[in-house]
Amino acid sequence: MNILLTGASGFIGRALTTALSAAGHLIKPVCRSEGVDFNQMLSVEHWLPLLEDVDAVVNCVGIIGEHGGQQFTVLHTQAPSALFRACAHAGVRRVLQISALGADETAFSAYHLSKRSADNCLRSLDLDWFVLRPSLIYGPGGKSADLFMRMATLPWIPVIGNGQQTLQPVHISDVVLTVMKSLTSPVAKQTLDIVGPDTVTFAEWLQTMRTARGLPRARMAHIPFWMAMAAAYVGRYFNPMLQPENLRMLQRGYRADFTPLVTFLGRHPQTASAALFFSQSLPARRAS
Numbered sequence: 001m002n003i004l005l006t007g008a009s010g011f012i013g014r015a016l017t018t019a020l021s022a023a024g025h026l027i028k029p030v031c032r033s034e035g036v037d038f039n040q041m042l043s044v045e046h047w048l049p050l051l052e053d054v055d056a057v058v059n060c061v062g063i064i065g066e067h068g069g070q071q072f073t074v075l076h077t078q079a080p081s082a083l084f085r086a087c088a089h090a091g092v093r094r095v096l097q098i099s100a101l102g103a104d105e106t107a108f109s110a111y112h113l114s115k116r117s118a119d120n121c122l123r124s125l126d127l128d129w130f131v132l133r134p135s136l137i138y139g140p141g142g143k144s145a146d147l148f149m150r151m152a153t154l155p156w157i158p159v160i161g162n163g164q165q166t167l168q169p170v171h172i173s174d175v176v177l178t179v180m181k182s183l184t185s186p187v188a189k190q191t192l193d194i195v196g197p198d199t200v201t202f203a204e205w206l207q208t209m210r211t212a213r214g215l216p217r218a219r220m221a222h223i224p225f226w227m228a229m230a231a232a233y234v235g236r237y238f239n240p241m242l243q244p245e246n247l248r249m250l251q252r253g254y255r256a257d258f259t260p261l262v263t264f265l266g267r268h269p270q271t272a273s274a275a276l277f278f279s280q281s282l283p284a285r286r287a288s
């Protein structure tokens with residue numbers, strides 16, 4: 001297949017490029033370093049030239065916090081919606097959207113709401129669409145995974161309040177496998193939550209990461225929510241991930257039933273183990 005892959009230089013995009021190329025697909029990468037800025041791709045006409053000879057589209061562009069000219073409405077909603085409409089126009093039927101767990105009717109953050117708008121646009125089109133909603137993804141090279149690993153190796157692990165916020169982390173290889181299956185699945189028009197098999201607390205997740213590093217369990221530094229929020233208001237100027245709204249999402253906690261994913265993949269998603277934190281262990285299969 002010829003696959004237009006947006007966000008090809010990112011964490012998910014790089015893992016997909018490796019796996020899809022190994023499986024014999026041809027990747028047309030889209031990101032700013034390839035000369036395509038989503039901020040300039042807001043109409044169907046902008047996208048049509050890029051869709052020539054394309055069999056499928058996977059959209060992996062996203063930001064975790066707004067900064068500079070990078071805004072949720074443009075990057076998560078307007079440019080992807082124009083891309084999806086262009087696919088309908090050009091007859092590129094298979095379109096996969098990497099959304100996020102929580103981009104549903106309960107969404108309250110600008111991050112989730114902007115994702116949900118694009119998801120709904122895709123669902124409204126007569127295409128063989130997939131809306132894939134991963135939870136926190138771990139594996140080498142992920143921005144949030146790297147930040148959490150850095151936090152986990154501190155002598156005292158900082159957590160918000162009691163650290164009991166719920167997570168359902170999923171390994172990058174399960175995200176890759178879900179994308180690969182979505183590209184060829186005979187049953188399309190599906191929304192799938194890509195979640196791991198285990199629900200853990202934030203505190204326990206950081207201890208697990210610590211163990212993966214070969215370090216003993218550490219004590220927790222319990223930061224009151226209000227203090228963490230105050231720190232985030234300052235921290236966001238240094239790291240876009242440190243947004244007050246991201247803390248609210250962490251505090252809210254997200255989990256989902258993983259049985260639809262098991263049915264779709266034909267196997268369970270992977271249980272977190274020390275080795276997986278440093279491995280992509282991607283499936284390598286030839287395209288038919």
Ligand SMILES: NC(=O)c1ccc[n+]([C@@H]2O[C@H](COP(=O)([O-])OP(=O)(O)OC[C@H]3O[C@@H](n4cnc5c(N)ncnc54)[C@H](OP(=O)(O)O)[C@@H]3O)[C@@H](O)[C@H]2O)c1
Pocket residue numbers: 006007008009010011012013030031032033036037038039060061062063064070075098099100101133134135136137138142143144
């Ligand atoms: N990682 C996770 O845990 C996780 C979990 C759930 C959902 N997701 C979603 O999955 C998607 C990808 O996540 P990721 O972890 O791979 O993110 P990432 O590593 O930050 O990659 C983001 C990608 O978006 C591209 N991009 C950013 N701004 C752009 C622009 N203006 N024009 C064109 N491309 C632009 C980046 O390329 P350049 O900077 O080179 O342009 C990069 O390729 C996001 O939508 C994210 O919300 C991720």
